[in-house]
Amino acid sequence: MPFQIVRNDITKMKVDAIVNAANSALQMGGGVCGAIFRAAGPNDLQKACHQIGQCAVGEAVITDGFNLPAKYIIHTVGPIWKGGGHHEAEYLTSCYINSLKLAVLHGSQSIAFPLISSGIYGYPKKQALQIAISSISEFLLEHEMDVTMVVFDQDAVQLSEKLFDSIYQYIDDHYIEENVIHTNRNQIEYDQVYSEMPILQSEPEFNISESKRSLEDVLMQLEETFSQRLLRLIDEKGKTDAETYKKANIDRRLFSKIRNNPEYTPLKKTVIAFAISLELNLDETIDLLRTAGYALSNSSKFDLIIQYFIEQKNYNIYEINEALFAFDQVLLGA
Structure with missing residues (x-):
């Protein structure tokens, strides 16, 4: 299925690439980021991130997956929610599009995303999901790729x-x-x-x-x-x-x-x-x-x-x- 939503642990996804909701310094953090570092092997992954240096908000960089089932980890930095008036939507859209483009560049045919910025960065989950779906569906109109949105629980998908x-x-x-x-x-x-x-x-x-x-x-x-x-x-x-x-x-x-x-x-x-x-x-x-x-x-x-x-x-x-x-x-x- 080109695009699906599943409840799962993103570190266990058998896809070509998974996406890490990273911080700008590419340091091991908490939440999804911490889980990915621990599953991949924190020392190896942190060394690879040090070699890259930093990543700007809305941009994406790539490392090996190390101990993960996924071949690659794509690191993207989502915006911190500040009420919606500081270009948060544009930055979040860029996170998905740039991650997908990077996956294509490295020959990936499948990719798994977390719901970027919806954790400690405070982006409202409903709005974050709408941007994710809109960005991914638009990308899939022009590209062939299997994309999975991985959430921890059903509450992440909130209908009006x-x-x-x-x-x-x-x-x-x-x-x-x-x-x-x-x-x-x-x-x-x-x-x-x-x-x-x-x-x-x-x-x-x-x-x-x-x-x-x-x-x-x-x-x-x-x-x-x-x-x-x-x-x-x-x-x-x-x-x-x-x-x-x-x-x-x-x-x-x-x-x-x-x-x-x-x-x-x-x-x-x-x-x-x-x-x-x-x-x-x-x-x-x-x-x-x-x-x-x-x-x-x-x-x-x-x-x-x-x-x-x-x-x-x-x-x-x-x-x-x-x-x-x-x-x-x-x-x-x-």
């Missing part, structure tokens, strides 16, 4: 109170406590909320007004595979392949598999990511899901959150993923 309450109320109004399916043939039980296996249903559980469609359209769509339907929709919407998979937070290699194999069936979250990318309405989204053997369910919080955003005509996949993360659901993308 209004949005959180609105989604929560929507789930409360529509949720049906019926999410265990029994199959008589092999007596397997599984939770439909988290299952990625295709679930064939004759009708979706949502109460949706039927669209008027010609018999020719219906018959054509019944014969289409997921790959065929997706490629047709891309053409109909006037989109390019790259524009579609990037906006869907999908890896180019996965899109290539889908394009080259008409019988390929992706995960449900991947199908929905394409629906969001193409800004499909709810009818169109359900139709696309059916071609891959999936359906939406009122017993799935994940599905209800997706329906909420589609009904609101909000197709920003990064905002949707923020909401999914806040409600402890799987994120959209590959």
